[in-house]
Each structure stands twice: as C-alpha cells, then as structure tokens.
Amino acid sequence: MDIQKRYEGDIAVLALEGRLDLTSASTLKEASKEALARDSKKVILNMDKVDFINSSGLGALVSILKEVRNSHGSMRLTNLAPYVKEIFDITQLTNIFEICQDEKQAISSF
Amino acid sequence: MTDTIRIDFPVTMRSVSLADDLFKVIANNVASDAKTAFNIRIVLSELFSNAFLYGDKQSGNAMIEFKGCFTKDKFVASIINDGGGFADNTIEWNTFPSLLEESGRGIKIIKKLCDKLEFRKHGNNKFEAYIEISMGTREQHVSKAGGCNGYSETV
Numbered sequence: 001m002d003i004q005k006r007y008e009g010d011i012a013v014l015a016l017e018g019r020l021d022l023t024s025a026s027t028l029k030e031a032s033k034e035a036l037a038r039d040s041k042k043v044i045l046n047m048d049k050v051d052f053i054n055s056s057g058l059g060a061l062v063s064i065l066k067e068v069r070n071s072h073g074s075m076r077l078t079n080l081a082p083y084v085k086e087i088f089d090i091t092q093l094t095n096i097f098e099i100c101q102d103e104k105q106a107i108s109s110f
Numbered sequence: 111m112t113d114t115i116r117i118d119f120p121v122t123m124r125s126v127s128l129a130d131d132l133f134k135v136i137a138n139n140v141a142s143d144a145k146t147a148f149n150i151r152i153v154l155s156e157l158f159s160n161a162f163l164y165g166d167k168q169s170g171n172a173m174i175e176f177k178g179c180f181t182k183d184k185f186v187a188s189i190i191n192d193g194g195g196f197a198d199n200t201i202e203w204n205t206f207p208s209l210l211e212e213s214g215r216g217i218k219i220i221k222k223l224c225d226k227l228e229f230r231k232h233g234n235n236k237f238e239a240y241i242e243i244s245m246g247t248r249e250q251h252v253s254k255a256g257g258c259n260g261y262s263e264t265v
Contacts, residue, residue: 059213
C-alpha cells in the first residue's frame with residue numbers, strides 16, 4: 001500500500017492507494033501514528049484509490065479510530081468505492097465511522 | 111465437467127500477497143460483473159488470511175492449498191491448511207463483533223457473501239474451508255454445465 005501524507009493546518013490527510021488487508025494493515029497503522037504524533041487531532045483517510053479491503057483492513061481502521069479518539073481527535077473516511085462501502089454496511093461499521101463523499105466535505109465537517 | 115485449478119502456497123506473508131494477486135485475476139475472469147468479482151476476491155482473501163493466521167507456521171513444511179473451479183452457474187473453491195481450523199461451532203453467525211473490536215469479522219463476511227460455506231476436517235491435522243458462490247449465466251466462459259473435475263464432496 002502506498003500512503004501520501006499531507007497536512008492542512010491541524011488536519012492530517014492520508015491518501016491511500018492499493019489494497020488494505022493483512023499485508024498492509026500495519027503500514028497504515030504506522031502512518032496514522034506518525035500523523036497523531038505531529039499533534040494532528042483531525043485525520044482524514046482518503047480511500048479513493050483503495051480498490052480492495054478485507055476484515056484485516058477494517059480491523060486496522062478500527063484500531064486507528066480508537067487511537068484518534070484516545071487522543072481526543074476525530075477521523076473521517078472519504079471517497080469510498082461502492083463495493084468497499086458495502087463491506088462497511090455489511091459489518092455495520094458505518095455506525096462508528098464518519099464517511100464523507102470527498103475531502104472537501106470532510107474538512108468542512110470538522 | 112470443468113477442470114479444477116490447484117495451487118499450494120508456503121505459509122508466509124509473501125504468500126498472502128501473491129494469493130491475493132491470483133484471487134484478483136481469478137475473480138475478474140470468472141465473474142459476470144464487478145460486484146461478484148469483488149465478493150469472490152474478498153471471500154478468498156478472508157479464507158486465505160485465516161489459514162495463514164491460524165495454520166501451522168512452526169513445522170517449516172506446511173502449505174496452504176487453494177483449489178478453485180467454476181461451472182456455468184457457480185464458483186467453487188477450497189482453502190486447505192495444516193494446523194488450526196477456521197472456526198468452531200460456537201460462532202454466532204448473525205451477529206458481528208462489538209463495533210470497536212479489531213478482529214472477528216472475516217468469517218462473517220464470508221458467510222454473508224457465499225451461498226454455501228462448510229468447514230471440513232481431514233485426518234488429524236488438515237482443515238478445509240469450502241465455499242460456493244452463484245455466478246448467474248456466463249455462457250461466454252463455460253460452454254457446458256456440470257460439476258468440477260477433480261472436486262469431490264469429500265476431498
């Protein structure tokens with residue numbers, strides 16, 4: 001998985017590319033830890049280029065969400081492909097993740 | 111009858127990645143639409159990850175076996191591994207784990223997306239997860255209906 005990080009004020013934007021599964025979960029968790037270490041309390045994960053996710057990837061996202069909450073921050077997911085979004089629906093994770101259409105909507109929602 | 115693809119993978123993290131590359135190609139070729147392709151890929155990925163996580167990593171010669179076959183109207187596959195099984199009989203299929211749990215969703219995603227899911231034990235140490243997914247009509251891929259050559263109910 002390729003992860004591009006950028007910072008807009010106190011917002012960390014992580015643009016993910018590739019598959020989010022057992023092989024990439026730890027890479028993503030590490031990248032989000034680095035963002036939180038920079039005192040970014042607001043985190044956006046742009047999943048526009050994530051073409052595949054499985055339960056290991058979902059577990060990584062839950063782990064990151066808990067870390068963000070523990071840091072008294074908040075997190076948004078954006079640009080989910082329809083089939084990726086469906087996995088969130090199936091697992092009911094739409095109840096804990098705030099999912100936005102795009103980065104613009106996510107930034108204005110903080 | 112159609113032939114069955116069979117590939118053995120060593121129990122390594124690299125195999126998880128390679129297997130998913132293979133599953134992506136298989137799914138895109140056998141499915142009649144993008145949604146079915148995604149579902150096949152995620153089911154196979156979950157099964158393989160499970161086999162990797164809970165299978166024998168100590169002996170050094172253990173393998174994870176993938177078998178797959180598609181007929182006119184369904185995709186059939188098995189992931190067979192040495193060591194730990196995939197699930198036990200205490201699974202409550204209709205509920206997902208607490209939303210903030212980081213694991214426990216894979217087997218339930220499989221159950222939701224498959225038409226048939228069975229766990230089979232072979233001998234003392236081999237476990238098989240067997241799945242079937244309906245494919246709709248795919249005349250362009252397979253000319254004859256029928257079963258899978260080399261695939262029996264008890265592997």
